[in-house]
Amino acid sequence: MTQFELDDTDQALLAEVRRDGRATYEALSLALGLSRPAARARLQRLLDAQVLSIAGVVHPSVFGLAAYAHVAVAVDGPVLPVAEQVCAMRDAVYVSAVAGRFPLVAELRSADHDALADAVRRIAALPGVREARTAVYTEILQHAHFPPGPYQPAAIDDTDRALLERLQRDGRTPFAELGAAVGLSTSATRTRVLRLLESGAVHIGALVQPDALGATRMCGFQLTLDGQLADKALAAVRDLREVEYLASSIGRCDAIGTAASPSADGELRFLETLRAVPGVRSVESWAHLRLLKEDYSPAAAVSRRVGDGTSVLD
Structure with missing residues (x-):
């Protein structure tokens, strides 16, 4: 995807439609100091360039999904055959092959904690899986595919x-x-x-394509936090511009996140900034190599086949 340069007005427009994707052109024109035709043209230009899409993000509880977790999977042998089995699971809404201590990560969304535990056990029992380490989400703090308000x-x-x-x-x-x-x-x-x-059943907002803005490197991270400073640390991490996703958790770590950076140097700068946040005791990171599945619809299905060469940057 071609990189798209945003000026200050484009950035302000993105902020407005992230908050309210159904904002009228009149409201956008007033917020941006533009005429209605100019506001309409600005938004249409971003849509046509596939910098963003505007969509309704439905709260998982509407679909009867109330328990969420991140699973890091250790594998003996090739990872893609295992990944294909994880992708086939309805509970798995996000699956990615990564470079790190664990070569495969997945996000699970289940009806309740019993169903979530069953999904984790099924992953752990797959041929080739040596270990499945789990972080159960306590709160999703930032996520384009999760409504920002209470339900x-x-x-x-x-x-x-x-x-x-x-x-x-x-x-x-x-x-x-x-x-x-x-x-x-x-x-x-x-x-x-x-x-x-x-x-809060649905939030309508802009879903931005990071790679269209030059953020072509995606890294995941998990944090161990100082308990007394955890809330302040999470708030500071959430406000870092590179952070696309952040959830507090219990289990193998205190928080899970994803960040988008334009280069390896940018990724290093982000991780150094992350390590310097007061209250962050340790950071473990991994690089996303190939996004294998991302489907937050109620009838989750394999959205990208494992062997088709699709990468996280496509």
Whole structure:
């Protein structure tokens, strides 16, 4: 993907649509100090260049998923045959081959902790797996595919699910078009979507492609924290511009994260900054070599086949 240069106005626009992907062009124009046509053109240019997409991110609890974990897998022999088996698991929403102490990492999302434990046991029992080390998430602090606000459980019917499915594909789909698809009036559709947004069932925002902005190197990291400074340390790490993902955890570490950097030097600078954060006692990192699966939909399926040569930078 060609690197895209963003100016200050583009950066401000990204911040606005990350907060509210359905912000009107009038609201965007006021926030940016532009005319409505200029705001529309700016956003369309970023969409056309595939710098970002605007989509609804549905809270996993809506799908009955309430327990999440990161699993690092030690393997005897080639890793890809093991990875293919992990990719086939519905609980595995993210699977990546990496360079590090463990050659394979996965994120699991399960209905409850019993189901999560069963998924970990199934990974540990796969042929070729020597060890599966687990970090159970206590809170997801930053993630493009996880709504940023609290979720207030509410009844979700088939019409709501149909709306959520369409918003996942295009978060800026007009209310009239959504209504026509599910058999509701525009006003009834607006009411439903606003209710889903207010409950935290879905967040509509911009999903940014790091490689389009020159951040072509992805590294994962796990942290051991000073218990008394843990909250401040996590807040400081979350605010680092390179951090794409961060979760607090219990188990093999106190936090798990992913960062995007433009180069090996940039990656080193980030890790040095991370090590210097007050409250961070130790950092272990790994380089993502090939993203094998990333699918946060309710019916998780293998989204990228293991042997097709797809890399994390494609």
